[in-house]
Amino acid sequence: MTSPAPSPLAYVPFVSVENMMRLVNAIGVEPFIAELAGFIEEDFKRWPEFDKTPRVASHSAEGVIELMPTADAENYGFKYVNGHPGNMREGYQTVTAFGVLSSVANGYPLLLTEMTVLTALRTAATSALVARYLAPQNSEVMAMIGNGAQCEFQALAFRALLGVNRLRLYDIDPEATRKARRNLTAQGFEVVSCRSGEEAVEGAQIITTCTADKQFATILTDNMVGAGQHINAIGGDCPGKTELHRDILLRSDIFVEYPEQTRIEGEIQQLAPDHPVTELWQVMRGEAAGRRDDKQITLFDSVGFAIEDFSALRFVHAKVQGTDYAQRLDMLADPDDPRDLFGMLERSRS
Amino acid sequence: MTSPAPSPLAYVPFVSVENMMRLVNAIGVEPFIAELAGFIEEDFKRWPEFDKTPRVASHSAEGVIELMPTADAENYGFKYVNGHPGNMREGYQTVTAFGVLSSVANGYPLLLTEMTVLTALRTAATSALVARYLAPQNSEVMAMIGNGAQCEFQALAFRALLGVNRLRLYDIDPEATRKARRNLTAQGFEVVSCRSGEEAVEGAQIITTCTADKQFATILTDNMVGAGQHINAIGGDCPGKTELHRDILLRSDIFVEYPEQTRIEGEIQQLAPDHPVTELWQVMRGEAAGRRDDKQITLFDSVGFAIEDFSALRFVHAKVQGTDYAQRLDMLADPDDPRDLFGMLERSRS
Numbered sequence: 162m163t164s165p166a167p168s169p170l171a172y173v174p175f176v177s178v179e180n181m182m183r184l185v186n187a188i189g190v191e192p193f194i195a196e197l198a199g200f201i202e203e204d205f206k207r208w209p210e211f212d213k214t215p216r217v218a219s220h221s222a223e224g225v226i227e228l229m230p231t232a233d234a235e236n237y238g239f240k241y242v243n244g245h246p247g248n249m250r251e252g253y254q255t256v257t258a259f260g261v262l263s264s265v266a267n268g269y270p271l272l273l274t275e276m277t278v279l280t281a282l283r284t285a286a287t288s289a290l291v292a293r294y295l296a297p298q299n300s301e302v303m304a305m306i307g308n309g310a311q312c313e314f315q316a317l318a319f320r321a322l323l324g325v326n327r328l329r330l331y332d333i334d335p336e337a338t339r340k341a342r343r344n345l346t347a348q349g350f351e352v353v354s355c356r357s358g359e360e361a362v363e364g365a366q367i368i369t370t371c372t373a374d375k376q377f378a379t380i381l382t383d384n385m386v387g388a389g390q391h392i393n394a395i396g397g398d399c400p401g402k403t404e405l406h407r408d409i410l411l412r413s414d415i416f417v418e419y420p421e422q423t424r425i426e427g428e429i430q431q432l433a434p435d436h437p438v439t440e441l442w443q444v445m446r447g448e449a450a451g452r453r454d455d456k457q458i459t460l461f462d463s464v465g466f467a468i469e470d471f472s473a474l475r476f477v478h479a480k481v482q483g484t485d486y487a488q489r490l491d492m493l494a495d496p497d498d499p500r501d502l503f504g505m506l507e508r509s510r511s
Numbered sequence: 512m513t514s515p516a517p518s519p520l521a522y523v524p525f526v527s528v529e530n531m532m533r534l535v536n537a538i539g540v541e542p543f544i545a546e547l548a549g550f551i552e553e554d555f556k557r558w559p560e561f562d563k564t565p566r567v568a569s570h571s572a573e574g575v576i577e578l579m580p581t582a583d584a585e586n587y588g589f590k591y592v593n594g595h596p597g598n599m600r601e602g603y604q605t606v607t608a609f610g611v612l613s614s615v616a617n618g619y620p621l622l623l624t625e626m627t628v629l630t631a632l633r634t635a636a637t638s639a640l641v642a643r644y645l646a647p648q649n650s651e652v653m654a655m656i657g658n659g660a661q662c663e664f665q666a667l668a669f670r671a672l673l674g675v676n677r678l679r680l681y682d683i684d685p686e687a688t689r690k691a692r693r694n695l696t697a698q699g700f701e702v703v704s705c706r707s708g709e710e711a712v713e714g715a716q717i718i719t720t721c722t723a724d725k726q727f728a729t730i731l732t733d734n735m736v737g738a739g740q741h742i743n744a745i746g747g748d749c750p751g752k753t754e755l756h757r758d759i760l761l762r763s764d765i766f767v768e769y770p771e772q773t774r775i776e777g778e779i780q781q782l783a784p785d786h787p788v789t790e791l792w793q794v795m796r797g798e799a800a801g802r803r804d805d806k807q808i809t810l811f812d813s814v815g816f817a818i819e820d821f822s823a824l825r826f827v828h829a830k831v832q833g834t835d836y837a838q839r840l841d842m843l844a845d846p847d848d849p850r851d852l853f854g855m856l857e858r859s860r861s
Contacts, residue, residue: 170603171528177841178521182859190856217567219582221615226587228578232569237576239591241611243618249849253520253617257843261591265571267603268593277844281852310846313853337850344853490840491527493607494627496660499599500687502631503663503694506540509532 171495174487176274176477184477184486185278191321194314198286198322200472208442210234211468215422223247225399231467237263238471240276244399246373255373256280262474272478273490276470281311283473284465285318287418288393292367293322294444294451295416295459296391300366301327306358306380307372307396308332308341315369315395316345327351331361332372359385370404371395383408391452392460399426405460407431413460416441416451418469427462438462521845524837526624526827534827534836535628541671544664548636548672550822558792560584561818565772573597575749581817587613588821590626594749596723605723606630612824622828623840626820631661633823634815635668637768638743642717643672644794644801645766645809646741650716651677656708656730657722657746658682658691665719665745666695677701681711682722709735720754721745733758741802742810749776755810757781763810766791766801768819777812788812 176184185193204211212232219226224245231238242258249255258276263269292300303325305312309332319325328350332338342352355361362368362385370380373396383406386392392413396404405428415438417423424434441461443449452459481487496505526534535543554561562582569576574595581588592608599605608626613619642650653675655662659682669675678700682688692702705711712718712735720730723746733756736742742763746754755778765788767773774784791811793799802809831837846855 175840178844179841179859182856185856186860212569214567217564217578217580219562219580219587219615221582221584223616224618226582226613226615226618228567228580228589230567230569230578232571232576234571237569239578241589241620243613245616245618248617251617253619254843254845254849257619259620259842263576263593265569265576266573266595267598267601268574268576268595269603269607270591270609275842275844278852278856309850310852340848340851340854344851344857347857490525491529492609492625493604494528494625495604498690499604500659501690501694502628502660504690506532506535506628507694507697509529510536 170269171491171493172489173270173273173492174481175490176272176481176487178275178278180486181275181278184480185282190317194282194286194289194318195321197282197473197476198290198318200476201283201287201469202290202445204468204472205442205445208468213419213467216467229467229470231471232265235265236471236475237265238467238474240467240470242276242280260470260474262478269493272474273492274474274477276473279473279477280470281314283469284311284395284463285314287469288315288369288395288461288463289318289322291416291441291461292319292391292393295461296323297366297389297452297455300325300391302329302365303327303367303369304329304331304361304365305369305371306331306361307370308337309371309373311371311395312341313344315371316350317348319367320350325367329353329355329361329363329365331355331358362386365390367391367393369393369395372404378404379406380404381409382406386412386458388456388458390458392458393463394428394460395463400430403428403431410460413458414439415460415462416444417462418464418466422466423462423464426464428460429462520619521841521843522839523620523623523842524831525840526622526831526837528625528628530836531625531628534830535632540667544632544636544639544668545671547632547823547826548640550826551633551637551819552640552795554818554822555792555795558818563769563817566817579817579820581821582615585615586821586825587615588824590817590820592626592630610820610824612828619843622824623842624824624827626823629823629827630820631664633819634661634745635664637819638665638719638745638811638813639668639672641766641791641811642669642741642743645811646673647716647739647802647805650675650741652679652715653677653717653719654679654681654711654715655719655721656681656711657720658687659721659723661721661745662691663694665721666700667698669717670700675717679703679705679711679713679715681705681708712736715740717741717743719743719745722754728754729756730754731759732756736762736808738806738808740808742808743813744778744810745813750780753778753781760810763808764789765810765812766794767812768814768816772816773812773814776814778810779812
């Protein structure tokens, strides 16, 4: 007997880093983010339909490896993501990620994709989507404190969804600010490099904090935040890692993705476990208020939730079907007779 | 600027189904299982070193999708596996699986591999390894009730590790028995096809039950099991799915992988939650007794634990390094400057 070629059922579409970048560049970064934000908003609006669990984390002295699963009635998705602050010293990325989207009906993977680039895009898309509900009307100026890998994606997302085109950058490492300024000026932004966080927040309607590697840092002190501002706090995203002074939290209305996770990982780990927060899905459904007036300080305490990755997987799956952005990966055994796995192995010898 | 080729750090070795079958056939199924059993035994003997969590399951009306993670100080591994009893009707496999082995030190995946074939091999290797501690000395005859996809692998494992060469097969579907008999006769086994479970167990020192799709079935009734036999119970492996009559359990000394999981998924879900069981890792370390005398009925209540998959990932990783059994998969973004993910995206346009 000859070894039969695997049936189409045995192949899993795979999107490599190179193909993800081709896809993003073909669509354009801003349209990609805008369309992805639409998928995320759609999924937030049907939040109760999801099977939600906190991420499954494996901690070591060097870092953490996490699995982030979620599912609706049709699809199951999970992301693998690591966080190793010391990696940069060795020439490795601090964070890398990949993910899988599957069919709930038969359990077969429908998509395997890189998610390092995709996570940067979904994090930015979520931030800007949330800011549409919380930032002051007609925001024009955004302060960006922390100018690392996420910075440019945040800027492009806020321009795509809110029209923000003026940026005030600050990072403790001037080289990071130079990198971000170079990239963002080339994208047509009006960019001011600042010498301090205090200088960066001057005149900004939106403050994005996006620093890394800090243990209970205070990127924003209480005096830096004024009435009416929206704070988009990205960097405080694991136990022991926060960016904002506690007093700011006490003056703000706090909006979160999934309280069970944010209370462990977000800025609000500094507060009492029953401190009131508003869930974003309720805001998007019109069941809770977003920004109510122009004096209110709003805070998005972003930690990143599995449903955002699910939306991103769903979006990429929709985009790559029937294109050459996906390679076919022979990842699933598919014997002609499912009971005869051994026979398949034997026949493959010839 | 030109788009630089990804550095070696960005590539993840991937073992496809085809390459897994090439690898298994190049080594030979029995030597593969025997060597893999050595890896599993090694990991059982250092059981306390592992970070252990029950599997993370997402249930639906049609089936279940599970993630099974574990880690030691050096490596992290997880398996994705589904179980969808209705899949065969649609031409899909009931169970498919893939897995990842990573470095704990930096979180980077070291291996992505198919695990449908590999799981069949590790399940058989574990059964035979356990039987070396529990089955009667000089066992020659094994009854096999349930002749589906796992049957041949079990038989080869018991020959490789215990020298068992005589098999008595029974399945409610005679077609399954014909398939297994054809495959196993070709492998040089002495095979008897039986018309009932009662007939199959006659004269057998070892009874392997490996049926599927049953809700609290009774594959073995109490009168079928005699003094001195070893029962290798594979099929009772999820809540509501068991194969043995409760009275057999009460007469047996019961050995399990991980009590926290087995009490939910195994045969012992029929017993009180404090019914005494022995952990296999303690037997392998010589800290608990295995078989004590030739009258004792021993029962391996197998459900499959993450550490067995970890051993299998470790084994395959050792075998494929530097060979063409692994393809290089461009799955991890690797910008020259880790802070400049956006710059990498931009440069890839040219």
